[in-house]
Amino acid sequence: xxxxxxxxxxxxxxxxxxxFDERRQLxxxxxxxxxxxxxxxxxYELAVDVDVSSAALRFSIRGLKAPDLSLPAAGHAxxxxxxxxxxxxxxIMVEGLDRTTASFTxxxxxxxxHLIHPPARTFLDLFTDPALWPAD
Numbered sequence: 001x002x003x004x005x006x007x008x009x010x011x012x013x014x015x016x017x018x019x020f021d022e023r024r025q026l027x028x029x030x031x032x033x034x035x036x037x038x039x040x041x042x043x044y045e046l047a048v049d050v051d052v053s054s055a056a057l058r059f060s061i062r063g064l065k066a067p068d069l070s071l072p073a074a075g076h077a078x079x080x081x082x083x084x085x086x087x088x089x090x091x092i093m094v095e096g097l098d099r100t101t102a103s104f105t106x107x108x109x110x111x112x113x114h115l116i117h118p119p120a121r122t123f124l125d126l127f128t129d130p131a132l133w134p135a136d
Contacts (some may be wrong), residue, residue: 018110045077047061059088
């Protein structure tokens with residue numbers, strides 16, 4: 001059996017951006033977390049625990065969940081959540097499977113998300129502009 005090699009570069013990417021819920025006619029903030037790795041067989045879902053307080057959001061990645069539909073399709077494992085009423089400065093923490101944590105600070109408004117303090121070397125690529133989100 002071969003030796004497991006260390007991954008180079010980030011394992012996950014996170015998009016934080018303003019969004020609009022058409023059904024409810026409400027401005028929201030979208031958090032889209034996905035693996036950098038593309039899975040060949042299924043589009044898995046990321047199992048993520050979320051803890052929200054008045055000035056912080058914590059996302060704890062717990063693993064992969066099988067998709068609801070068993071149709072084969074290649075893609076990233078993904079977690080998507082929209083939050084209502086996030087305005088102001090927030091400390092964001094993302095905890096990986098190995099309990100490594102990426103922490104950073106953002107300022108959220110109805111029109112934009114601004115990175116105040118970026119994460120130090122991390123397992124996570126962070127995006128606040130959907131135009132810069134990798135399309136693959």
